[in-house]
Every structure is written in structure tokens, then in C-alpha cells.
Amino acid sequence: MEIGILSLSDLQTDPARGTLHDPARRTREIVSYAIAADQAGLDVFGLGEHHSPDFSVANPAVPLAAIAQATTRIRLTSAVSVLSTLDPVRLHQDFASLDHLSDGRAEIIAGRSAFLEAFTLFGIDPAHYDTVFAEKLDLLLAIRDHERVTWSGRHRPALDDLPVPPRPQQEKLPLWLGVGGTLSSVERAARLGLPMVLGLIGGDIRRARQLTEHYRALGQAVGYATDVLRLGVTSHFHVGKTSQSAREELYPYYREYLRPKTPGGRGWLVGPDEYRALSSPFGALMAGSPQEIVDKLLTERELLGIDRFMGQVDFGGMPAPMVHGSIELLATEVAPAIREELGPPTGPAA
Template sequence: MELGVFSLTDIHAAVEGGTRPTPGQRMDDVVAYGILADRLGLDLFGIGEHHSHDFAVSSPVVALAAVARATERVRLVSTATVLTTLDPVRVYQDHATLDLLSHGRAEIVAGRSAFAEPFALFGVDPDRLDEIYAEKLDLLLQCRDHERVTWSGSSRPALLDQEISPRAYADRLPVWVGVGGTPTSALRAGDLGLPMMLGFIGGTLDNARRLVETYRFAGEQAGHDPATLEVGLAAHLYVGAATASARDDAYPYYRRYVSSPTSRSSGWVVSRDQMNDLSERGGALLIGGPEQVAAKLLDLADQLGIDRFLGQVDFGGMPRGMVESSVERFAGEVAPVLRAAG
């Protein structure tokens, strides 16, 4: 299983009060986490995309380029690129440039966005999201697979034998389909034979299993080799010294994160008992000591057959030192258990 961490770059003042960090300060922290992930031998580092004052990064590929020049081996992942609001030609060009800068370490997770904020900003009709996403994903794959592209659709002007440059560093740039909770997205990923990155941010393991089964069924029905149907999982992650203290430490930040109003929702108040339940084996949260987090990930590997895991490690204003300690435990104590298990 490939292992990594990511940030959605949300901005909050410290829980105990104090000055809200600037976007620049948050970017400094996020880039430092990418460098740390590389130094500790993790496989992946990701940055998400948002378009409001509640988040620091609107262009993950730019922030990942900063990480690329300060690292050597960690793969650089958009988590996720909001494809519905962007020009697929430019998305490919930007990530191919990142791939060149990083000597072949760039990957795209192409999502629709669960947040409403970008649609008005970029003039996208929310009622046409699925149609627009499918069309833009097709063009992105055409750009990925061919140096010259002829294409037509409703979401941008047609292309007639147009050269698409620059090309990625080597072979084909990996494109994953980002999936929230909709079976339609899982069916699309399977039908195309593309790897699926599933956001496991709520609900139960049974819900996640149904989406993974839907994806694999669609892929096999479309004639794709089951061995090529890869599944990634993204979830909130905090690894403390022990399970009880980890939950004590993480709860104020998790509560802050999920209760903060966003363009997606007005937020919701989570009790300590609810967080504890979600942190147990079978729940969506990976908050605990190294042994418990490793056990949960082994469960996920066994029951879902996941090929990679990405943990969202900084949320709700969690201090940099606390994030870095969590990443160090994840890389130094959890990862060896998972790798030894195969």
C-alpha cells in the first residue's frame, strides 16, 4: 500500500485564541509538510484546491511545484483538481510542467468539487456538473494520451489537430478520479478503467465498501483487467502517542474543522462521543495511537483492497509542531507495520 499525507490548507486561528495565520504562513507550513513527508520516506504528498478566504491554496499545482524543488522522491498529488471549473488543456499543461520539474512525480486527482464556491466564480451551471465533468475528463485524457488532439464539446471551443505541450516527463501522467459519495462517480471511474480516489470523511466502512464494489464491478463489466482497477482512500488522520491522548489532543481541532461554516454547508457540531465512535475500527476517522491507526488501515486494506492511503493531517488550526509529530509517528511507527504486512 502506498502511504501519504495531504492538506486542504484550511485557515483557522489557534483553538486557544490568537491571531489567524495569513495565507502565506499557511503555505509555508504546507510546503514544510511536503518536505517532511519526503524526508521521512512517505510515498505521496497532496494539496487540495479551494476558492474562498477559508483556505490558503486555490492552485495546488503551484504549491506542489514549490515542494517539488525541495524534495527528491515523494509523489506530488492534487487532492483534488476541480476539473468542472477549469480548462482541461491547461490542467494537463500545468501538471505536465510539474511533472517535468519533479522528474516524473506529478499526479492528478480530478474531482467535481463538493463545495459550491467555484461554480459562480468560474461561471459553471451547478445543474450541469455531471455532464461538464464527464466532457472535461474526456478532454483531459485526450491531452494526456495524445500529442495532437481533435475534440469538440459544449464546455470549451473545439480543437482541430492541436499540439498539446509540454509533454509529461515520461509515459502517461497518472489521472485518478476523485469520488465523494456518489455511485455515479464510482461507475464512471470503473467504466473508464481509471484509478479511483475515495474520500472517506464520514459514514461507515460498509458505505465505502459499496462504492468500491460498484467501481470494480463497472470496471470489470467494461472489460478492464481487475488488477489495474486501483483504489485510493483519503481520510482525516492524527497519530498521537497513545489512543486516549490522541483523541484528547485532536478533538478541539476536529470539532473546529467540521463546525466551521463553508460554502459546502453551515457546518455541524460533533460531540466527543461522536468523534470517538468515528475513530473506532469501522469508522471514518483515523485518530489514535500508532497501533490503533495501523490496525484500522490493515482493516481497510483487507476489506476494501485499497492500494494507497492519504491522510489529511492538518485541520482546524492544528499547530505545526503537533502536525509534524503526527506525520513522524505515521511514517516511523504506522508505515513499517503496513509495509511488513504487504
């Protein structure tokens, strides 16, 4: 099983000044987390894409390119690329260039996004939310799989036997689908034979079992081998030296991250009881001691058959030393125990 980390680059309000944290400093800190993960031997680093003042990164390929030059082995992926609002030609070109800079370590996780700001910014009608995504995914797959592309659709000018340079260093860029738990998204990944990343942000992880079993059953039914139908999960994450210290130090940042920032806005208030339930053995929140995290990852492996785990390690204004400490424990105590139990991770998704 591959083990890694991700950042969504959220910006929180500095309580002393009442203003958002500095996006430049935030982006540099994220780069430092990826470098630390690489040096400590983790397998993958992911970076999100958002188009709101509440986040510092709009194009993950740019910080990932800086990270590529300062790392040697960790795989680098978007988490996710909002394909509905992007030009698939440009997206593939950006990550093919990242693949060159990283010596063949680039990947894409493509998703639809639950945030509407990008749709307004790029002039995409949310009424066509699913059809635009399906069409652009079709084009992205055509570009990934063919040297020259002939394609036509409703939402983008056609391509008539055109090359899309540059080609990546890898034979083709690994492409995963990021899904939030809807049945239609799971079935799309299965029918296309694409590896899937499932975001577990709340509730009981056992509820995801039906979706993951359906993904593999449908994928196999349409002819894909089991080793093609790889599954990744992401969760909010913090590991500390003890269970109590990990949960106590995380709670204010977790609460701040999820609370609605405006009346009626996105998010919810997490009280102590809900927090305890979320961090319990079957709760979606990964927070606890190294052994608790090991046990929880092995439980997810048994229940869901996961091939990759990515912990969201920095959110809610968590200070950089706290994040670095969590990365170190994940790499030096959690990952070795998982590898001893399960063996070395498999290669990247096709």
C-alpha cells in the first residue's frame, strides 16, 4: 500500500490580525511539507486546486514543479484537478512538463469539485456539471492514450488529427478519478477502468464498503483486471506521540477548518462528541498515536481493499512545526509498520 500526504492549501484567519494568512508563506510551507515527505521516504504527495480567496493554490502544477526540483523519489499529483473547468489539452501539457521535471513522477487526479467558484470564474454553466466533466474526461483520455488526437464535442473546439505536445516521460500519465461518494462517479471510474480516489471526510468508513465493492465488481464485469482497479482514500490526518496529545492538539484546527465562515456558508460545527466519534476506530478522521493510525489503516485495507492512502496533514491554520512532526511520525513509525505487514507498495496506476 502506498502512503502519502496531501494539502488543499486552505487559508485561515489570523486571530491576532483578523486577516487571512499570507498565501505566499502558506505555499512555501506546503513545498516544505512535500520535501520533508520525500526525504522521509513517503510514496506520494498531492496538492489541491481551488479558485477562491480562501486557498493559496489555483494551479497545482506550478508548486509541484518547484517540489519536483527539490525531491528525488516521491510521486507528485494533483488532488484534484477540477477537470470540469479546465482545458484538457492544457492540463495534459502542464503535467507532461511536470513529468519531465520530476523524471517521470507526475500523476493527475481528476475530479468535478464541490466548489462553484471555479465554474463562475471560467464561465461554465453548473447546469452542465456532469456532461461537461464527462466530455472533458473523454478528451483527456484521448490525449493521454494517443500521440495524435481526433476528437469533437459540444463544449470545446474539435481536434482533427493533431499532436498534443509535449508527451510525458512516462509512457502515459497515470490518471485517477477523484470521487466524493456518489454512485455515478464510482460507476464512471469502473466502466473506464480508472483507479479511483475516494475522499473520506466524515461518518463511518464501513459505509464506503458498498461503493468500493461495487466499483470492483462492475469494473471486473466490463473486463478490467483487478490490478487495474486500484483504490485510494484520503482523510483528514494527524498523528502524535500519544492518542490524547494528537487529538487534543488537532481539535481546534479541525473545528476551525470545518466551521462555516459565513452565515449559511459551507461547513459544519464539530462538537467534542462528534469529534470523538470521528476519531474512533471506524471514524473517517485519522487522528491518534502511531499504533492507532497503523491499526486504522490496516482496518481500511481489510474493509475497503485500499491500495493508497493520502492524509490531509495541514488544515485549519495548523502551525508548520505541528505538521512536520506529524509527517515525521507517519514516515518513521506508521509507514514502516504498514510495509512490514503488507510488503512494499505496488507501482503507479496506469
